[in-house]
Amino acid sequence: MTSIDVKDLTKEHGTVRAVDHLTFSVRPGRVTGFLGPNGAGKSTTMRLVLGLDRPTHGTATIGGRAYTTLDEPLRKVGALLDAQAAHGSRTARDHLRALAVGNRIPDRRVDEVLDETGLASVARRRVKTYSLGMRQRLGIAAALLGDPEVVMLDEPSNGLDPEGIVWIRELLRRLAQEGRTVLVSSHLMNETASFADHLVVLGRGRLLADTPMREFIDARVRPRVRVRTPDGAALRRLLTAHGYEAAAHGDGPDGPDGHWTVEHARVDDIGRLTSAAGLTVLELSADEGTLEQAYLDLTATATEFTTASAPVPAPAPQSQQPQEA
Amino acid sequence: MSFAPVLHAELIKIRTLRSLLGALCAVVLATGLFSALAGLDSGAGEEDFDPLFSVFFGVSFGQIAAVAFGATAVSSEFQGGGLRVTLAAVPRRGRWFAAKTVAVALPVLAVGTVAGGVSLAVGKAVLGADATGLTWAEGLRGVVGCALYLTLMALLAAGLTALLRSGVATLSILIPFLLIVSFVVGGVSGTIADFFPDKAGQVVFHRTWDGSLGPWTGLAVTGLWVAGALLAGVWSVRRRDA
Structure with a gap:
């Protein structure tokens, strides 16, 4: 080895x-x-x-x-x-x-x-x-x-x-x-x-x-679940009762198109919940975090990264940022 | 890791670059051609006429090709991070540089011998009767001296290139030095110029000498310069980040 x-x-x-x-x-x-x-x-x-x-x-x-x-x-x-x-x-x-x-x-x-x-x-x-x-x-x-x-x-x-x-x-x-x-x-x-x-x-x-890698992503990006249902009111009641937060998402040309996003949720849990409640579900998908999201979250919190958005020193606001070696 | 495979690898690298093969051919061509030309206008009959110097006159031009060979053989390693690939394969840097040195020396020694032989044959033929005073021993000394001298000049360039990490820098120092110092300053003997690497080594191409250096002591002085350049080169290769 x-x-x-x-x-x-x-x-x-x-x-x-x-x-x-x-x-x-x-x-x-x-x-x-x-x-x-x-x-x-x-x-x-x-x-x-x-x-x-x-x-x-x-x-x-x-x-x-x-x-x-x-x-x-x-x-x-x-x-x-x-x-x-x-x-x-x-x-x-x-x-x-x-x-x-x-x-x-x-x-x-x-x-x-x-x-x-x-x-x-x-x-x-x-x-x-x-x-x-x-x-x-x-x-x-x-x-x-x-x-x-x-x-x-x-x-x-x-x-x-x-x-x-x-x-x-x-x-x-x-x-x-x-x-x-x-x-x-x-x-x-x-x-x-x-x-x-x-x-x-x-x-x-x-x-x-x-x-x-999986741990890195899961620790930094909250998983979400996307649901499409014709009965939005029932979905919201059900999720709120179980402590989830649901938000209507995506307006179609004819008003809300029945898409909902559930934060901090796993697709297994939401699937079982809606099934047990007899709720009609037309679409159910996991919105897994990507490495890119996790990485950007890390770089946003790590002080080691000062990017172009960092404040430029006051005396010379027009000067170029020093290049990294 | 033994030395032989590393040397073999370095010989392959030299054999597989056309510019290096071209420089080796140029050593023979330039030496032979200019030796022949020197015989056409030898100044024979003049008081200080030296048929040996006339026969090996082309070495002054062949050495430019030898220097180009030595510099290019080493500078090809410094292109585009090539040295990193080389040193990742052979991390013992001293051993790698020793192999490179031998791989530069061997082909120049071979073509230098050929160039010496060609110069002797062509030079004597062109001089004709003017070359009759030349003994076999002197001719042989010239051929051996030609091979050794050209090898030393190639190694001088190799060492300097490793130190400076640039073939262009090496050539822009060495070539003006060889052309200007040798022809202008070096014309006067009995000065410090006698101990310059090229002047000292070229005593071997004269029948008589009045300076403090003879043919072999002269080559030894050139050898000391070369040893210095190679030591500086290996110091640079070992010490610096690749």
Whole structure:
């Protein structure tokens, strides 16, 4: 079992603290979504884990060992940091071959990952002729090259077409099912919701959440139920009697169209209640919270996030907000 | 992680970039061509005529290609975060840089030997009777010196590029240095210029020398410059965030 363990990790660039006393673990067998706005420190954290940047303080280990002490590390950890990293004048196959040879990975793996990422037919073309989506696939191919137990991908769905996005989702789910440790950063909420089991959320280099995705959403977004009934008055009486709050919702061209929204309610409870009361129900649906709602709720409450809506310092109201590092 | 697979990977990287193969061809072409041209207008008969220097005159031009090769081989790692991919695959940075150094040196040593042989053959043929004073030992010294000198210049560029993290910066320092300092300041011997990396190494292409450096001590001085550049390069690679 190989986890990524980050302990009290801190990275300062001059006076800017990109990563601030970060502690979390990424466990095998599930996809961990790594969320946060641009500049929150996701990429820096990944570079620190790979030993590419040196931490100011704290440690990052993989299976208990620092990355830089791993022998033939591509066999243990595969990472995609930047789709532009492959040299444009090399072919995809040559790029992967050089990586494979250095870690004594057999040449057949090069062809396997090219097949797996759908690049086999263009493998002998130079990388500069590739679209962003193809480069992204090449970066993922490089990450999978050593059949690693740990896979770390920074914004892998960048530039992928809809087909590619479905493909990466299935790939991530499969890697986790195979028992691998999968960490995937993103700032796209709907995308992350489609593959993540667990979430690590950063803001300004600090840890804001480290919870299962379902819990994260349920804790932050109140579930609602939508009901359509021809007998609104009866529905309101019934719900009020059971302590629910119902609101008529949505005016059609001919007045209220019979849609009601019940706050703080689960669809199972409301369904049983209306059925027992003999109330005619034409539609009943759960309005589950989305990851996006939960995330925005978190960012609204977390003081770490000062966005463009934050007050601009009084002396220079026209000046630009300082950019995050 | 042993050294051989890392070296193999670095050799693949060099073999698979056309610009690097082009620079290696240019080493042979420039050296041979300018050696031949020098023989056409050799100033033979003049008091200070040196047939050995005439035969290997092209090295002054071949070294530009060697420097371009060394700089490009290293700078190709710094494009678009490429170094991160490289160092994620080989996290022992000192070992990676050692492999890169050897992977730069080996092909230049090979094409430098060829360039030396071509220069000797072509240069002697063009000089004709003017080259009769040239001994086999001197010719051999020139060929070996050519291979070593070009290799050292490529490594000097490689080390500087790792330090500066830019091939353009390296070339814009080295090429004016080689062209201007060598041709203008370096013309006067018995000065500090004798100890410049190019001047010191080029003593090997002269039949006689009156400075404090001989052919092999001259190359050794160039070697010291190269060692300094490579140490600075490895220091930068190890110390800085990738």
